[in-house]
Amino acid sequence: MNILASIELDFLGSRGFAWWALILCSLGVALIAYGVVQRRRLPASSAGPAPDAADRTMWLAVVTGVASIVYGLGAALLPMMRAAPIAMVFMLAVSGMAVWLFYRRMFEYLGRFRLGVLFALRVLAVIALLLLLFKPVLAFIKRPHHVNTVGIVVDASGSMSVSDQPNEPSRYLQSTLAARILMTELGKQVRVKCFAYDGKHNGPLASADEWNNIPPNGTVTDLPTAIKIATDNGCRQVVLFSDGIQNGPSKISSLASGSVPVYTVRVGSTATQAKGVPDIQIVRVDGPQTAPVDTEVTLTAVIRSTALNDRTVEVYLQQNKATLMEHRLVLQSGPTPQLVHLKFTPHKVGRVVLNVHIPVVPEERTSAGNQQQFPMLITNPQIRVLYLEGRVRPEVGPLRNVLQMDPNINLVSMIRTRPNYFLMHGIREGDHLIGVPTTLKQWEMFKVIILGDESSRFLSAEQQQDIKTAIEHGSGFLMIGGQHNFAAGDWGESVLGPAFPINLEVAAPAQISLPFVPQLTAFGAQSPIFQGIGEWFIGPAGTPAQKQLPPLAGCVAFAGAKPGATVLLTHPTALVNGRPAVVLAVEHYGKGRTAAFAADTTFRWQLMLRTMGDKSPYNRFWGQLIRWLAGESKVKTSNGPSVTVMIRKERYEPNEPVRLRVAVTDMHGQSTRYAHVQATITGPDGKTRMVDLTARQSQVGMYYRNIMPRGSGKYHVSFVATKDHQKLGTDATDFYVMAPGGEMDKLAAEPSVLQRIARLTGGSYTELAGVGDLARIIKAALPPTAQVQRSSFALYNNRAFFLIFIGLMTAEWYFRRKWQLQ
Incomplete structure (x- = not known):
C-alpha cells in the first residue's frame, strides 16, 4: 500500500529561462521609456495628476524598469537566479506595476468601476501568459511503506x-x-x-x-x-x-x-x-613513545621517493593542523631512504597525535604516502634520581620500590652486593653509564643524588667535587643513616663535606638505639616535606601524634646542625651535646638543596601501613622529600588507576611484529608490576583472540607483548587491567597491516x-x-x-490558455473602444 508522502510544484517551462529573461528586460526598457516620456511631458501637461504625483510615478517606473533589467540579466548569467517560482512571481509583480502605471493617468476620466474592469482584464491576461510561459505542474508523490x-x-x-x-x-x-x-x-x-x-x-x-x-x-x-x-x-x-x-x-x-x-x-x-611514477613516501616515523612535558623531543622521519631526484620539498611536523617545525629537504630518489630529524617541545600532558606531512608536488599521481601519524604520551616531568647504596640492608628494597612506582620519578639504582660489584637498575639508552658516574656531565643527568651507607673513600676526590658542583648548579643531595657514613665514614674531612647540612664531627655515642617516633620542629610542621602527614608525628610542642606511626629502631647521632641549616625532625627524648638529637636537617647550597636523614629503618612504616598505598606516610614522606630536593615540590602526581596504550606506530609491514605496550597505575595512582593486563585483538576477518601482557621488570608499571598479525587489514585492540579483583581501567587502539607488496605497488x-x-x-x-x-x-x-508513484496535474493548457489570453485582450480592446479610450 502506498501513502501520500509529499505534494510538489514543478515548472516545466523553467528550462526556457532565456525567453522570460528577454521579456523581463523588454518590460524594463518599456518602463524606463515610459518614465522618460512622462518626465518630458510633465511641464507642458495641464491635466492629470498633480506634478508631484506625476514625478513620483515617473521615478517609480524607472526604478521598476531598472530592477526588471537587472533581474533579467542576472537570470541569463547566474543559474542561482533562475528559480522558476521566484521568477514567475517577480514577472507578475513587474507586469502588474506596468498595468497600473498605464491606467492610473486615466482614473479621473474612467472612474473606479471602469478602471477596475480594464485593470483586471489586463492582469488576468498577463497571468494566463505567465502560466503558458512557465507551465506549472502539481505533482502528488506516493511512497511505499518500505522504500528500497x-x-x-x-x-x-x-x-x-x-x-x-x-x-x-x-x-x-x-x-x-x-x-x-x-x-x-x-x-x-x-x-x-x-x-x-x-x-x-x-x-x-x-x-x-x-x-x-x-x-x-x-x-x-x-x-x-x-x-x-x-x-x-x-x-x-x-x-x-x-x-x-x-x-x-x-x-x-x-x-x-x-x-x-x-x-x-x-x-x-x-x-x-x-614504476617510474613520481611519488613521495613517508615510510615511517621513529621516536620515543613517551616524553616529559616541556622537554625537547626529536622524531626521525624516514622518507623514500621515486622519479623526483633533486626536487626540493618542505617536511612539516604538525599537531592539530598547527605547524610545529618545518624542514627543507632535497630529494635523492632511489632505494635508500632519507632521514629528516624534526624537533618540538610539548607543553601539555596527555596523549598527542603528531602528523609528518609533505605537500603533494604537481608531478605526483597520489598523495597517499605524503603523511604519517605518530602517537605519543606526554607525561608530567620525571625527576631523575640516582641511589648509590654501599650494602644490602632492609631499607634498600622498600625505598627502591616506592621510588620506582612513583610515576613522576625515574630511578637509577646501584646497589653494591659484593666488593666492586653493583646491581644496577633503570639505566636508559643514551645514559652511557657502566657504573658509578665519573664525570660532571653524568652526575648532572640526575636531579637528586642519594648516598647510602658508604664512607668517603667510596668516591674519589674528583667524583666528590663533581657532586658538589652539581649541587651548586641545582641538583639535590641526600645521605641516609648507616653505620659507615656521616662522621663515622670521615665525610667531615672530604671534598663533599661542606655541602652537608650537619656538623660532621664525631658524637658520643655514634648511634642512638632508643626506638622512637620522630618529633616535628616548628619549621618541620610547615615544610612541604610533611604536607598532609604531620598528624603521624609528635608535634613541635611535644603533643602526641594523632595517628600511630611504627617507631624507628634508632638513628645516627649528629653533632648538630650547621649554621644556616634548618632542622625539621628531632628525637623526642635523646640529647646530643645538650640539645635534642637531629633526625632530619636540610639546607640550600648554591642553587641546589641538601638533606641529612639520620634513620635507616623507615621500612617499618612501609611494612605496617602498606595497605594505605600512596596515602601511606611512608610513600608521601619519601616522595615529598625527593620533590623538595629537586626543587619541584609542586609536581603533580597521578591520582587513581589508569591504563594508557602506547603503540609505536599506526601502520606495519607484512610479517612485521607488533609490540603492544600499556602503562598501568593502581587504585592509589602508583605504577604497579602486579596487575593482570589482557588484550583482546580483533582482526580484519572479525575473529578475536586474547593475550596476556607481561610486566616489564626494568620499568615498573609498563606491560608489553609482541604479536604477529595474521593477515593484512585493520586490527582493533582493547586492553583491560585488574588488580586484586578490582578493575583499574581500559583503553583501546587500532593499527593496520599493509597487504603483501603494498597498496601502492x-x-x-x-x-x-x-x-x-x-x-x-x-x-x-x-x-x-x-x-x-x-x-x-x-x-x-x-x-x-517498492517503486514510488507520481501523479501529475498540469496547471496550464496550451490551447485553452492561449484562447483565454486572446479573449481577455479582445475584451479589454472592446471596452477601451466603447469608453472612447485610445
Missing part, C-alpha cells in the same frame, strides 16, 4: 588517490563526483546511504558531503568487506566505485552466497604502472575483478561514463511494490 535502500560505496584505499593523467582529478574525486550524479538521477525513487571504505569507516556516512573530508589513504583494499558493510546496514542494492585492485584478506568468491546485487563502476586506467585498474563481483551477485558492470544509464538499470530492477 541503495548503498553507494566509494573505495578510499591508497590506490584511489592516483591521478591517471597529469592535472587530472584523482580516482577518488572522480568517483565521488559520479556518485553525486547517480544520487541525483535516482531522485526520490530510493533511499541512498553513502559509504567510504578505507578500513576506518565501518558505517554509513552522515551525508555525501563527508566524502570530501575522507582522504583516500587506506592501507588495503578489501572489496568483499566494503560490500558487506553496506549490506549489514540494510542496503538491498549496492553500487561500488573502485579501481578493482583487490589485495585484502577476503575472497571475491565469498560474495556468491549473497542475495544483494552489486553494480560495479570501474575507475582508473588499466595502463598506469607504479600496483596501480593499474582491474576491471576483471569488478566484472566478477557483478556476475557473482547478479548486478552489472559499467565504467565511469555509464553512470547515467546505471540509474535507469537500478530503477528498473526495483519490484513494483
